[in-house]
Amino acid sequence: MIYFDRDGEVRRLLLSLLLLAAWEAGSSQVRYSVPEEAKHGTFVGRIAQDLGLELAELVPRLFRMASKGGGDLLEVNLQNGILFVNSRIDREELCGRSLECSIHLEVIVERPLQVFHVEVEVKDINDNPPVFPGTQKTLFMAESRPLDSRFPLEGASDADIGVNALLSYKLSSSEFFFLDVQTNDELSQALSLVLRKSLDREETAEINLLLVATDGGKPELTGTVQLLIKVLDVNDNEPTFDQSVYKVQLLENIANGTLVIKLNSSDADEGSNSEIAYSFSGDVSPNIKTKFKIDPGSGEIRTQGQLDYEETKSYEIQVIAYDHGNPSMSGHCKISVKLVDINDNTPEVSITSLSLPIREDAELGTVIALMKVSDLDSGVNGEVTCTLTHHVPFKLVSTFKNYYSLVLDGTLDRESVASYELVVSARDGGSPSLWATARVSVEVGDVNDNAPVFAQPEYTVFVKENNAPGCHIFTVSARDADAQENARVAYSLVERRVGERALSSYVSVHAESGQVFALQPLDREELELLQFRVSARDAGAPPLGSNVTLQVFVLDENDNAPALLPPQRVARWVGAGQVVAKVRAVDADSGYNAWLSYELQEAAAPGGARSAFRVGLYTGEISTTRALDEADAARQRLLVLVKDHGEPALTATATVLLWLEDGGAAPKASSRLVVGPAAAAEAALVDVHVYLVVAICAVSSLLVLTLLVYTALRCSAPRGEGACVPGPARLVCSSAVGSWSSSPRRRRQRVCSGEGPPKADLMAFSPSLPQGPGSAEERQLSEAEQLGKVSLKFFSILNICYLLCLNDSPGNLHMPRSGPRKGKNTKKKKKKKKKAFIFTCLCNH
Template sequence: MLISRSSGQRVQRLLLSLLLLTIWKVGSGQVHYSVPEEAKHGTFVGRIAQDLGLELTELVPRLFRLATKDSRELLEVNLQNGILFVNSRIDREELCGRSAVCSIHLEVIVDKPLQVFHVEVEVKDINDNPPGFSVTEQKLSIPESRLLDSRFPLEGASDADAGENSMLTYKLSPNEFFILDIINKKDKGKFPALVLRKLLDREENPQLKLLLTATDGGKPELTGSVSLLILVLDANDNAPIFDRSVYEVKMYENSANHTLVIRLNASDADEGINKEMTYSFSSLVPSSIRKKFLMNETAGEIRVHGDIDFEHTNTYEIHVDVTDKGTPPMVGHCTVLVEILDDNDNSPVVVVTSLSLPVRENAQEGTVIALISVSDRDSGVNGEVFCTLTPGVPFKLLSTFKNYYSLVLGGTLDRETVSAYELIVTARDGGSPSRSATASVSVEVADVNDNAPTFPQPEYTVFVKENNPPGSHIFTVSARDADAQENALVSYSLVERRVGERALSSYVSVHAESGKVYALQPLDHEELELLQFQPRQPNPDWRYSASLRAGMHSSVHLEEAGVLRAGPGGPDQQWPTVSSATPEPEAGEVSPPVGAGVNSNSWTFKYGPGNPKQSGPGELPDKFIIPGSPAIISIRQEPTNSQIDKSDFITFGKKEETKKKKKKKKGSKIQEKKEKGNSTTDNSDQ
């Protein structure tokens, strides 16, 4: 079976492509691969999941994805085996032009938790572009009088490939009049020129046709050619010449129109009209350059005519002819190489992507909030970008790769203190003066249930008249929670305990939502002098089982109205007391009257005829008289942080006979209530 030369070359290129597939790793989670351009769809590039340390089973659940700077999906990942492969045609010249290095930068992003990896895929050049000339035929008019070794510059070829594949050599078809010479213009490339080795004779050869061939350095090598038409002119003996064959000029971009680029200088050894010259752009100068520059035909001045943008083109090669007015005219040639210098005329661009919002207030330091990329079209220091963040916030920027940053949590958050942050990312380049750009990032702090409900005060004292109707509203408790939404919802319940022989819940109840406290049955002062209970929140947040609870004590005092009068010489006082005075000349301890307060100073109250007023601490007298009722009422002061059961705070210290009489009265009253259908428990001895 015969294989054509072109087919063999393609096979060789394919084998070379497979050999060029390499992989290497460097630190900071960065992976490098290489792939030849023009590789077919499905060509293996690398085991990206394995090289990034990711399990194949987590690629789909963690939303494994690729991100590139443009929308072209040149590369793709098989989520089943974690292999990076060529998805569509990669043309290195289209992607990177003539750049020495061409890479595709990939951002690999996975969630839960958010991670970002940077992958560089170098696109290797293959020799897929032959050298080319801008025209199919170049015409040169050369007088027959030109001297030996005269040089005539030609337009060189260009090759879109890079490296060795774009290194060109030239060859001239065999002839007896010209040889080929190559002009090296420093780093500007090589340019071919014809050198006259035999005098021309227009009468013998009015024109010559030659072929110029350019060959690149690829393997296999590719060629391109252009026809040279030499028109031999008669007459003028001396052609104008420039003082240099190549002029090099540097100028800044954005130069104003009519700015002088260069003033050329040519001379002609002839006399009279044969010495007069005009300057013009060579026919080799493309229209794109003619739109940027103007030539003054008489002065030889090249001036700016259009927008000069470094980011668009940073060098211009201008071929100039100078022609005398002899008959026939003679032409001289030179090349002006204009190098454009960068000006800091582009501001940085800031792009914020992959926001992970809102951020829970208990998020760990280092949590990634957003990914930020910056760029600047300028070059050198003008294109170097530095990023800063709003000061004084619990966030910071971390540089991950070149101009890529991560916005991460740098401190602790407290939604109850600050619920949202407005962050400003500022990107500033290194130009002088520098240019900057900003991007705003709004970070909302999400609430977590980290605050327990609280009551305004730890203990309340409520006074209730005895014989209240069942279901009476006696008090309302209210607690608040600093958290938000469902985390701030509270409900109320009683801490169950026993009061004598009965449960507390048989006396009072609390509404779970409103906090209203109700007496479930008529309360009897002789049975209960102090009813103490504790509301609480059994589960303030229905979403969580965490015990964020607040509690408070409330003492309910039963009271009757009584008038207490100070001893002789003292003012009359209206005091609601916890119980009516006993007719017996006995003393007992009771809870303080309204206004005295729990744990206040101890006061002694005496009632009965003939009891003089006695001095006591503070503004209130410590002895009070209720006419016709000799007895003593005193208030006991409780030590701070006392562990004494509050239910025992108020007791009556009567003599036994007094207690028996009290019981007898109490029994009669209970019996009366039972007969009416209101049964209660006698707790008068408790």
């Protein structure tokens, strides 16, 4: 039983030891030491190993370290578990003069949580030398001090501790003094300077000693202080001056702080007994104290404030010199200061009267200003002469002593120079002379002598037609070189008639801004150019004005659809590719807006009109695509679309009715086509052609006869008097790509400028037509071609007129869709129309 009991006690004892070891491991303290001023990275200790921590556990267990008052002076390398110096450690800064100095660290690891305390002792090194309160100390000792007199000295201090702060002192060799050091305790010492030999100021006035303090560190550091011992004298002499009276001359207006005189007195004593101070006597006037100041130590007298000869010509200054002895002794002297007058006052110019502004039409000699000049100096320094700026229409006239008048001496023009900056210079007779200037600003008053002027005599304005009523189209601006009311310009229209209407019904102008507005929409087909004048008139008295011309060109817009004209001709006995009709259309616009193209739409009636006919893209000529036969329908209905090239394009449609009739002797493949009513229209067309042929033959016969007679007369003339020369030919312009046409509407008034006749557009075309009844006339012209070039050209013109008449014949007019009305009245009317048409055609062409 005892054995088991002892074994149980052993087990309990071992368990207790294990618990105690675990507790000590969780709360144990590790101590390290490190010298101050150790470099960064200096090894301190293997903290992980000393705390029993594995290196691999430092990061997973969140090893961290906190410092109590140490900041980041120490750091742990988690890779090797070494504690090292992280930043500079200064023991004196960290702990002052405390004997013990440590950095307390708290190391914490988790999983499980453990806290360790680490203490790092900072060891002192001898890094601070002994320091005295000052680098130099001055001691004053009277020459009458007895021997063994003691003079306490303040020792040095060392920021280190222990042996490093243990100081020893040594004094440089001297026959008059030695050093006495008394130690109160281990670190407290009392220093005294002891006099061993009597002092004599006349032999030695000053004694220099060097006191050295050395600490006990390794290596030793030292500190020094310079001891300056001044021997004090007994005051038995008074200060004395070289002269009792000093005389000084100063220029007036001398600069502030200028040295007047430096007094020099002497004292046979030494030390404080020979130190002399200076001051003004107590009975000196306050005026002197405001003008002069004295330096108590150096005896320098300087000026303060401003000295003026005109105010005070001389000063008498009493000065006292006293030493610092006990009792103090003093001496006296007088300084006599006389001021010398100089030319220190500049002339002054004042304007007593000023009459401005002066009108630009003022007469010569007009007084503008009265001026007065003055100078505070006297004699020559006070004599002043005045001059004026050169090259100005003004001059100065002296009216009395130091009085001048500024008068007009030339013509003025405000538009050239609106104001003058005059500079009046006043100069005195001093040497060197002084001068002053005064500026006079002379403003020139305006007179209405300039009319408003436009930048251009004429302006060209482009306005699109169909503008909004009241829109702004232009702004006129006139500049008036005058000022104020004389330059305020008002604008107005120069009223006139534009055709049958007043100009003010078309445009208006704003009286103040000069903005021109179109009062109504403009139509280029009625009005291409509107020319008018705008008047600009100022508000002067009397008012002046001028005019400017505005040419407003109306630009075309595609606002008119093509208008269809009657067909020009009818073709008979046509085969494939022959022209059977021509659709004519005009557009009231111009340019691309009037460039027309023709397209054949799908046939509106059965019969295959689309496959049998085609229309020229730009000519409007309807031609067959094949020979017509009996299989074609007797009545053909064609739909032609006429389109201009405007943006957007406008269109019109024309319906052309064609009747197919048997041609008798003509080949069956070539049938007759009639546009309009079949029977009556064709008869009327034949009659018209007969009348035209007869009329042209008669005219041609008369022409041939006239030319023969004229040629005979010319050829019978003697040589040298004349020759058969053909006359100038007329040019007929034709084009195969289209025509630029103008409607009768555009033949109204096109240019409303009030000058020249209205303009009209030229229509040129090139019909592609077969030979018609005019072939006989052409044969006659061919036979007469030998008469000369003039006859040939004339017959060519007749042919063109004939073709034009064919195009304008009633057969090409718009025919009613139904047949012609029967009756006598209808036939009479047709005959009258034929005769009127022939006459009109001949007259027109």
